[in-house]
Amino acid sequence: MVTLEKFLDPLPIPAILQPKYRNKKEPYYEVRMRPAYQCLHSKLPATLIWGYEGKYPGPVINVRRDEKVLIKWENHLPEKHFLPVDKSFHGLSDLPEVRSVVHVHGARVRPESDGHPEAWFTKEFAQTGPFFSRKVYWYPNRQPATALWYHDHAIGITRLNVYAGLAGFYIIRDSMERKLNLPQGNYEIPLLIQDRSFNPDGSLFYPRQTEPPNPQIDPCITPGVDGDTILVNGKVWPYLEVEPRKYRFRVLNGSNHRFYRMKFEPRLPFYQIGTDGGLLPAPVKLEELILAPSERADLIINFAYLAGKSFILRNDAPSPFPNGTPVDPETTGQIMEFRVVLPLQQEDKSSLPDQLLPVPRLDQGLVKVQRDLSLVVQRDEFGRLFFLLDGKGWHDPVTEKPRRGEVEIWNIINPGFVSHPIHLHQVQFQILNRQPFDVGHFTRTGEVVFTGPPELPDPNEQGWKDTVRSTPGEVTRIIIQFGPYTGQYPWHCHLLEHEDYDMMRPFTVVSKKCKK
Numbered sequence: 001m002v003t004l005e006k007f008l009d010p011l012p013i014p015a016i017l018q019p020k021y022r023n024k025k026e027p028y029y030e031v032r033m034r035p036a037y038q039c040l041h042s043k044l045p046a047t048l049i050w051g052y053e054g055k056y057p058g059p060v061i062n063v064r065r066d067e068k069v070l071i072k073w074e075n076h077l078p079e080k081h082f083l084p085v086d087k088s089f090h091g092l093s094d095l096p097e098v099r100s101v102v103h104v105h106g107a108r109v110r111p112e113s114d115g116h117p118e119a120w121f122t123k124e125f126a127q128t129g130p131f132f133s134r135k136v137y138w139y140p141n142r143q144p145a146t147a148l149w150y151h152d153h154a155i156g157i158t159r160l161n162v163y164a165g166l167a168g169f170y171i172i173r174d175s176m177e178r179k180l181n182l183p184q185g186n187y188e189i190p191l192l193i194q195d196r197s198f199n200p201d202g203s204l205f206y207p208r209q210t211e212p213p214n215p216q217i218d219p220c221i222t223p224g225v226d227g228d229t230i231l232v233n234g235k236v237w238p239y240l241e242v243e244p245r246k247y248r249f250r251v252l253n254g255s256n257h258r259f260y261r262m263k264f265e266p267r268l269p270f271y272q273i274g275t276d277g278g279l280l281p282a283p284v285k286l287e288e289l290i291l292a293p294s295e296r297a298d299l300i301i302n303f304a305y306l307a308g309k310s311f312i313l314r315n316d317a318p319s320p321f322p323n324g325t326p327v328d329p330e331t332t333g334q335i336m337e338f339r340v341v342l343p344l345q346q347e348d349k350s351s352l353p354d355q356l357l358p359v360p361r362l363d364q365g366l367v368k369v370q371r372d373l374s375l376v377v378q379r380d381e382f383g384r385l386f387f388l389l390d391g392k393g394w395h396d397p398v399t400e401k402p403r404r405g406e407v408e409i410w411n412i413i414n415p416g417f418v419s420h421p422i423h424l425h426q427v428q429f430q431i432l433n434r435q436p437f438d439v440g441h442f443t444r445t446g447e448v449v450f451t452g453p454p455e456l457p458d459p460n461e462q463g464w465k466d467t468v469r470s471t472p473g474e475v476t477r478i479i480i481q482f483g484p485y486t487g488q489y490p491w492h493c494h495l496l497e498h499e500d501y502d503m504m505r506p507f508t509v510v511s512k513k514c515k516k
């Protein structure tokens, strides 16, 4: 284990990717996944990473709403992984060890361009998975302005490919957002928060064994990997120098397994203006922000009148969340530092509007189908914990077949001790409520008996979401309109060790007329 000095390096700002060319109006991009050595902290030898365009995080892809974008994702990765690959489940021993497929998380796209876990491909597309159908992905971007992200999604090794560095921002802009006159340009900054551990030689450490070790399988997947070091935009505990004015931060928890509960020290309230899928109806004033893996928060922080001050962004979320190991206040309890030391370049004319964008509530009266889906843990034949969605795994037949355009309620029942961030592809949904139930009774009988009234989601969860925290001991209800595309998509827990084994299921959106 290596402990590194904090706030030594400035926060890197990922570059914006330029299209290779424009075909009529459609931008065409090419993105290569490549190994590279990158300096993640100035006191650490360069670290081997895998990055989109050889960068960790990858470049920012900036698009306009309704603009069609084509992206060819290319795999230029070696044949062997540099992190420990467990091949003991999912028939992974029959697959090429290194495979990749790219998913734009939160995007509404056709299944062929969604990055289905079995649409993987190897270097030069030499080998491809059973769902592979095209080299160039097509993104219509017909959805509100928001910060999405792209990351690897290859079956069975998503946790390793993302940990290696395969993640980046994908930001949609629109005119509604522009009219609000939010801070922009140099005053709008993406923050990708992730945890990692390092070996003394600077290489990434990812455990190859569970605790206690499992001699029958080596390497062996574990139920969740937390790093002891926090990085933002690929730098260990960076600092950012800011002017005394408003900034907009697009915050993403891109960690494999760690939640963050963030707060400034000294105290500094801030405003959340958007969620996973777009702007909130009005800013929500916060002192503390919880983000599970893959959740995003669009924040406005006003540093006006704070010239000369410094603020540490702290984290106090135990892992697993919310009842696991407490953070170490000296390491995982800190994320980055903001220093209000730059002179004000010009008067801050940006605004923090009182009203943002109305979020029309999905109509519960339209709901024809409700599904009860429980999150369960089991042990496999080697005694390892593994996770299931409603008692089924990735390879079991599809049971969720919503009709295109129809509205459903999913009741996610969590009788366990940890929160699971549940994510559905293709859709943005709304959280209705959470309601506590008698876990012991449920575990014995499978029957849900409520022990309290339903509670509304937090104010900063009352917008469009593609990931919801399913909290322990509660039924979390979400309302979803499926579509516009038919076909098969995954839904899964976004704790990447859970997703890989085996907390991911396919769902199929079927066409409306189809009888059966």
Ligand code: C2O
Residues within 6 Å of the ligand: 103, 105, 151, 153, 294, 423, 425, 490, 492, 494
């Ligand atoms: Cu961000 Cu299916 O994932």
Ligand code: CU
Residues within 6 Å of the ligand: 103, 104, 105, 106, 423, 424, 425, 426
């Ligand atoms: Cu996704």
Ligand code: CU
Residues within 6 Å of the ligand: 387, 419, 420, 421, 493, 494, 495, 498, 499, 503
């Ligand atoms: Cu999970």
